[in-house]
Amino acid sequence: MTRGGRRSVFGSFSGQFDLFVTDFLPGGPMVQRSSPRRRQQLxxxxxxxxxxxxVNGMSAAELAERAAVTRDTLRAIETGTGGRIDSLFAVLGALGIADTTIEAIDPFRSETARARIDDILRSGGAL
Incomplete structure (x- = not known):
């Protein structure tokens, strides 16, 4: 499939449909969105x-109910096999860790990112 200078290839893996997307960007590298490392992270x-x-003493059924997601959605999130971002944040909120999760990825709280941010701002860039 070609769109706007990008070609995507979708494939199947281990009997499940994992999203293997390889983008050929003009002058850029190939990006593969699924890999063994990404799978382990999920x-x-x-x-x-x-x-x-x-830790919160909740059953799966109780957490799913509190988060207003189906038990299947919670299972997919807990096994790292799926779930939409709004469902994920509903679960994080029901666990009381949504804000902590957001703070954990804040680049202003990372020394490495902060140094890069300072370089960007010094060179006249913006975030």
Whole structure:
């Protein structure tokens, strides 16, 4: 499929439809959105969600109800196999960790990112 100078290739993996998207950007590298490392990150993230549920003494059914998501959606999030971002944040909110999660990815709280931000701002750039 070609759109605006980009070609995407979708593939199947292990009997499930994993999103393998390779973009050929003009003058840029190929980007693969799915990889073994990404898969492990999703699994680890989901395991942490499940651990937070356990720390809060909630069953899966209770957390799903509090987050207003289906049990299948919660299962997908906890196993790292799917879920929409709004469903993820509903679960994080029901666990009481949505704000902590947002703060964890704030580039202004990272020394490495802060140094880059300072360089960008010094050179007249904006964020």
């Amino acid at each position: 699994v680890s993230f989901g395991e942490n969600i499940r651990r937070w549920r356990s």
